[in-house]
Amino acid sequence: MRTHAILPTPQLRQARLQLVEHGITPTAQIDALVSRSWHRSLAAGLSPIGRLDCLDNLAGSSLQRARTLNHDLISHSEPVMEYLFEQVRQSHSMVILADAQGVLMHTLGDLDFLNKADRVALRCGASWAENQRGTNAIGTALAEANEVEINGAEHYLDRNGFLTCAAAPILSAQGKLMGILDISGDHRSRHPHTLGLVSTAARMIENSLVLSSCRQQILVQLHAKAEGIGTVAQGVLAFSEDGWLVGANRKALDLLGLRHADMHTVSWPQLFEEAFERLLSAQQRNKGRPSQLHTVQGGIFYAQLHSQSQAQQSVTITLAPTRDALSQLNSGDPLWQQAADKARRVMDKNIPLLITGESGVGKELFAQAVHQCSARKDKPFIAVNCAAVPEHLIEAELFGYVGGAFTGAAKNGMPGKLREAHGGTLFLDEIGDMPLGLQTRLLRVLQERTVTPLGSSAAIAVDFALMGATHQNLRQAIDQGRFRSDLYYRINGLSLHLPALRERTDLQTLTQTILQKFAPDADLSLHPEVSTAMAAFDWPGNLRQLSHVLRTAVALLDPHETQINWVHLPDDLAEDLQRCAQTLTPQAPAQNLHALSLKAIEHALENARGNVSAAARQLGISRQTLYRKLQ
Numbered sequence: 001m002r003t004h005a006i007l008p009t010p011q012l013r014q015a016r017l018q019l020v021e022h023g024i025t026p027t028a029q030i031d032a033l034v035s036r037s038w039h040r041s042l043a044a045g046l047s048p049i050g051r052l053d054c055l056d057n058l059a060g061s062s063l064q065r066a067r068t069l070n071h072d073l074i075s076h077s078e079p080v081m082e083y084l085f086e087q088v089r090q091s092h093s094m095v096i097l098a099d100a101q102g103v104l105m106h107t108l109g110d111l112d113f114l115n116k117a118d119r120v121a122l123r124c125g126a127s128w129a130e131n132q133r134g135t136n137a138i139g140t141a142l143a144e145a146n147e148v149e150i151n152g153a154e155h156y157l158d159r160n161g162f163l164t165c166a167a168a169p170i171l172s173a174q175g176k177l178m179g180i181l182d183i184s185g186d187h188r189s190r191h192p193h194t195l196g197l198v199s200t201a202a203r204m205i206e207n208s209l210v211l212s213s214c215r216q217q218i219l220v221q222l223h224a225k226a227e228g229i230g231t232v233a234q235g236v237l238a239f240s241e242d243g244w245l246v247g248a249n250r251k252a253l254d255l256l257g258l259r260h261a262d263m264h265t266v267s268w269p270q271l272f273e274e275a276f277e278r279l280l281s282a283q284q285r286n287k288g289r290p291s292q293l294h295t296v297q298g299g300i301f302y303a304q305l306h307s308q309s310q311a312q313q314s315v316t317i318t319l320a321p322t323r324d325a326l327s328q329l330n331s332g333d334p335l336w337q338q339a340a341d342k343a344r345r346v347m348d349k350n351i352p353l354l355i356t357g358e359s360g361v362g363k364e365l366f367a368q369a370v371h372q373c374s375a376r377k378d379k380p381f382i383a384v385n386c387a388a389v390p391e392h393l394i395e396a397e398l399f400g401y402v403g404g405a406f407t408g409a410a411k412n413g414m415p416g417k418l419r420e421a422h423g424g425t426l427f428l429d430e431i432g433d434m435p436l437g438l439q440t441r442l443l444r445v446l447q448e449r450t451v452t453p454l455g456s457s458a459a460i461a462v463d464f465a466l467m468g469a470t471h472q473n474l475r476q477a478i479d480q481g482r483f484r485s486d487l488y489y490r491i492n493g494l495s496l497h498l499p500a501l502r503e504r505t506d507l508q509t510l511t512q513t514i515l516q517k518f519a520p521d522a523d524l525s526l527h528p529e530v531s532t533a534m535a536a537f538d539w540p541g542n543l544r545q546l547s548h549v550l551r552t553a554v555a556l557l558d559p560h561e562t563q564i565n566w567v568h569l570p571d572d573l574a575e576d577l578q579r580c581a582q583t584l585t586p587q588a589p590a591q592n593l594h595a596l597s598l599k600a601i602e603h604a605l606e607n608a609r610g611n612v613s614a615a616a617r618q619l620g621i622s623r624q625t626l627y628r629k630l631q
């Protein structure tokens with residue numbers, strides 16, 4: 001962006017002279033970008049006046065080679081350049097495409113101006129990199145990786161002072177600078193809109209490149225309005241089949257607050273609330289009409305999805321298993337996502353995970369998903385509930401035994417869960433409930449990585465990834481002498497806490513995902529009152545309770561019904577929920593309306609842990625309305 005207006009030519013010449021003679025520019029008057037570029041030009045050994053030596057110009061076969069290397073850039077730019085040229089025809093200008101080194105690849109121009117331009121080598125093969133020709137829109141846009149306008153005597157070389165040039169970079173889907181689009185003309189015919197025109201045209205080329213280079217991926221076109229899809233202002237995102245962001249145009253990054261550096265580190269569920277498959281099937285049902293898409297940060301867009309496999313009508317089937325197990329569980333809650341991100345980082349690094357959280361928050365499902373994402377996924381996942389097995393059996397259950405080791409033992413013995421987990425993952429649920437004696441044996445196994453079955457003296461090597469889970473406070477258990485501290489440190493390579501359902505901000509998405517699991521062919525929803533009450537409810541049984549409630553509700557629906565209402569809920573829960581709803585619904589006289597709505601807002605904000613977007617969603621109002629009410 002320009003920081004200063006364009007100065008008259010004599011002042012600019014004077015300033016350049018001062019730079020060349022004294023190495024300084026009067027920064028108070030000269031535009032910061034121009035000043036930076038002049039300094040670079042000076043450092044490259046260029047002089048504003050006189051001859052230019054040894055320029056890197058390409059011709060013949062080397063130009064041909066460069067054009068072949070830039071084939072995609074040129075072919076996507078040509079139609080846009082022709083359109084652009086139509087807009088500037090007869091204004092003594094030309095439209096120029098340069099590659100990422102500043103070498104001109106393609107030009108279109110008014111004949112009278114082309115002759116003039118040829119004298120300063122504005123022709124194919126010539127390099128307009130800054131170190132070759134000093135400050136100029138093409139070279140400076142490359143150096144600054146930004147759109148640039150250079151006018152008249154702002155050009156470092158005096159010989160280019162008759163030009164006015166506006167240039168904008170063209171970026172690939174991964175943010176690589178592919179080339180520069182430029183309009184150059186006689187500086188007397190400078191138009192203030194030229195830079196905007198060039199930038200828009202560069203974005204058109206960029207969109208076309210992104211759509212083409214990512215056509216093997218799943219493409220999402222999005223805009224705040226359905227009508228904006230397909231226009232130059234649309235965002236374009238590309239996702240791999242397993243849901244990772246692999247490409248985007250700049251508009252999409254702006255819309256979602258992302259950077260090109262986020263490629264391959266951000267996945268669909270971290271961005272959007274709707275499950276991917278759900279959006280795809282909605283698109284198939286609606287014959288490709290744009291569907292609404294909610295970002296986890298509360299933004300609403302319209303989106304259209306394209307996938308090569310969509311054309312073959314098989315996309316839902318091919319994609320469903322390709323989102324990895326952790327992504328499939330992710331429905332957008334930031335605390336849950338933090339735990340999943342940490343788990344991904346330590347995965348396959350032999351670090352035991354200790355998963356904590358209230359009963360029913362999904363610790364075992366989480367552990368299974370981590371196993372499914374790990375290198376051990378084709379080996380067994382063995383879960384042992386340390387609280388459910390009677391104390392006198394748990395030792396045999398875990399360590400196994402040889403035939404006839406004790407009364408009632410199986411004739412041929414049993415390998416035990418630790419050996420069954422060999423190569424895979426051992427998940428010790430409710431590890432806080434493990435008897436002390438067994439804790440000592442388990443510690444030995446973990447230290448020695450061998451198991452000695454009951455009744456045997458032979459140690460057998462075992463290799464498994466270890467995950468434990470507990471709803472207990474293990475530190476407290478240590479203080480009370482119920483849990484060995486050395487075992488605690490051994491099993492707690494990294495502890496991950498899963499949030500309780502009342503703390504989560506993704507209740508709506510979770511509900512939709514669970515409903516879809518129970519009734520894949522129906523488009524079920526909750527009655528708004530039920531939904532609001534559920535959002536305010538405490539859910540002591542967490543996801544297990546929610547899942548049971550929804551399963552029952554789906555079973556109670558009549559075949560033609562698609563909305564879950566109070567009558568579809570178990571009586572006791574309906575009563576609890578209605579009590580919650582009463583705290584939210586204004587039933588008192590009108591003068592209390594304000595107080596009641598404040599209470600509902602307070603409640604929703606508390607539930608959403610201060611996240612205004614999530615609170616607005618819970619209340620069924622827009623973010624703007626919530627902000628207004630808060631004011």
Ligand SMILES: Nc1ncnc2c1ncn2[C@@H]1O[C@H](COP(=O)(O)OP(=O)(O)OP(=O)(O)O)[C@@H](O)[C@H]1O
Pocket residue numbers: 329357358359360361362363364365366429469471514543544545547548
């Ligand atoms: N992400 C999820 N989506 C849908 N249902 C879920 C999800 N996570 C958990 N559930 C439901 O909750 C139930 C309990 O999950 P899980 O056994 O993993 O919880 P837990 O925290 O290990 O419970 P506990 O502490 O009682 O062992 C599951 O059987 C499932 O019905």
